[in-house]
Amino acid sequence: MTDRSEFEQRPRAGPLALAAGTAVGLLLSTGLLPEALPIPALGPLPVHAEAPVATPTAATASSSSATIALPPPTRDVPLQRNVDPMTMQLPELPEASPDLTAEELRAIRIFARNTPSVVNITNIRQVPVQNGYMSFDMERIPAGFGSGFVWDDQGHVVTNYHVIKGAAEVKVTLLDQSTFSARVVGGDSDKDVAVLQLVGVPPDKLRQLQPVTLGSSAALLVGQRVFAIGNPLGLEHTLTSGIVSGLNRELSTGTVTIKGLVQTDAAINPGNSGGILLDSVGRVIGINTAIADPTGKGASSGVGFALPIDSVKGLVDQILTYGRVLRPVLGITLAPPQILKQLGQPGVLVLEVPKGSPAEKAGLKPTTRDRFSGSLVLGDIITGLDGRPVKNYSDLVGILDEKRVGDTVKVDILRSQTDNLFASGAARKMTVTITLGERGQVNVTE
Template identity: 55%
Template sequence: MAFACSLSSTHYSASLHSAPTVCRLLSYKSAAISVSKSVGLLHKSFIPNYRALFFLRPAFSRSSLISPPSIASTSSSPKLDSLLLLCTSIALSVSFLLTDVGSASAFVVTSPRKLQPDELSTVRLFQENTPSVVYITNLAVKQDAFTLDVLEVPQGSGSGFVWDKEGHIVTNYHVIRAASDLRVTLADQTTYDAKVVGFDQDKDVAVLLVDAPKDKLRPIPIGVSNDLVVGQKVYAIGNPFGLDHTLTTGVISGLRREISSAVTGRPIQDVIQTDAAINPGNSGGPLLDSSGNLIGINTAIYSPSGASSGVGFSIPVDTVNGIVDQLVKFGKVARPILGIKFAPDQSVEQLGVSGVLVLDAPADGPAGKAGLLPTKRDAYGRLILGDIITSVNGKKVTNGSDLYRILDQCKVGDKVIVEVLRGDQKEKIPVILEPKPDES
């Protein structure tokens, strides 16, 4: 009779066991090994010790799982089968207990939150530059109508940033406009009274000074704005709606834009346009590049509906740099002027001419000294138009913005040639530019 397994006469003799019984024993052994391996796989699948033992042991006690179907069991003793099954069950139990299976908590997979490299750089930029951004409160003196007590109440707020270790804070002028007192809150929530060093209404820039310890002042890194490109990533930090420091991101969506000063209406050239959210309270805060360097001051949003429309504007840092230097040194900006008041552009268009109509030219001003004629009325009340400026230094002037743009390129003391239309005649008049008078 042929058997499926080879027997060694040294270990198994025919006198002790019949061949089918021995084969069944070896089959039980191989089945136990196979089950043990299966248990190892289950162990790797994070099955707890005792629960696996109680649930699996009855299943493995069934002879249908481990009895070899190719060997008939008619020649074996039922007691021997039961004994072998008991031994197999004990062996499996021991293998469970000796195997280092993880606890039930292994079912919970806790993978650490991982940030992408660009996210890490943004988080790092915010953490490194937040100490440089401050919160500015504009206080106004008001009298109570019933008690007549004089109180200081907040009438506005905005953002700013530390310029140097001396305590100079840079912000927008419209943030501090009409303030009786100003308070600056640093990133560590310490508050200091601030005084105005100087401001430039035309460019909407102001410089404050706080008496804070130098170790609490973190000047912001100053960058450049003449090499910016559309599509470049930018980051705006501020205190919108009076909240704590917040960060908004976007890209530069336009360059060399022009907006008007919120105070004087004078145009501000080369403004940065961005889609980074600039909400109320972000005014005066910094606009940063991906290296964390200052490239502009957030100053306005274009919002016909009164809501943030995704078009914000920032004054470029190259413009701010020169203004802040003059304000810190002299307390004012020496910007050249012609010394005239001119008519609105719409009024000139109705006359059918192109240029700037001079309404007033004080005699002590540069234009008055040079002989420019203002608009006036004769003895009969008839309106006599003054000079209409058509060009300055050969550059065409079609409206007030053109005139301001040309003057911004000049310096105090420069001699310019102003071409005017006087009646039907064109005349060229030399004018020496003078500084803008002090503003209270």
């Protein structure tokens, strides 16, 4: 798995890559860069990048034996933007057209309706640049690009946390190519969600912003049609389509596991991170976040992952209200899982119970050493939470993620009645009630 914290010009190698990434450095050596596409100051051409296919001009046609057969125009009035570049507007189309199928019309309308809501995000970092012998200046350079989308009419933009991580400055470019600075309101690195606030936007421009229409990820079914909009490889406002390929997938980065992800075969590439995944009605059902990348080249493999919008809603609401995500905790530090694995006991072992924590108030016992023999005396082992089994750390975190700070939960535990629980086989099953605290208020693991 590729570390989500990495957000660089060039996609990292690894079995799973984040969908945030480079702009169009790959176009520079091909001579195929459209004139309207800005050229960011980025590094060298990735050796694995493939040149995109472009319409040949007279100049390129004369210098190459390869030709591209272009279909003849099928309609007199092409789809185009409205006079106001902040809003895309479809030309009047008949209900039935010999040139467009019903499925094509639906995709066109979904793209036109949602494109104004999708923005391009630039992560600008400070880097030291040598200025003479033993002297360095700090310069700001674009470190990476990603996508985001307008959340409300107050100028809030939602994206992935890894898109803006480590940024000294964040720039947001709207559909009409106007660019504004953005302040990071808050974010959650574990869940990979961040909220930005546009700064310095004129009131008339703010009124023109078009928030997305939120759907629900709860009732998604494998096989239903989905659409992705983002800025892959710096190609602004690109639409791809596919289906829901799987549900409740897990994404692990070694230390953190994100559960409940939506898997899709809609093409997702570096730069798509923070973009939207839409249902066939045009409602947002997820945030495009990562791709499976067995080749290590950072390209779409047909296996992409999106954060489900239902979990994103709660995180964004907390960030807008408190400036951070309130993560509920029991108030304990957990022991390494190898201890219980060696003993064949499912659950999680309590290593420490800090003073003043919710767990201490509920009477949970930590792991200690016998003062005379020096042998390890196991603390309480959590085996269930609110009637649901807890077999490992992932189970515990998954259940806690559904709770809120201040909720009261019933915790099932095994408690040793002797110095050595497993030598004697004596254990007492208990249930204790704990009022969840907030992570950060107590120095705990969970």
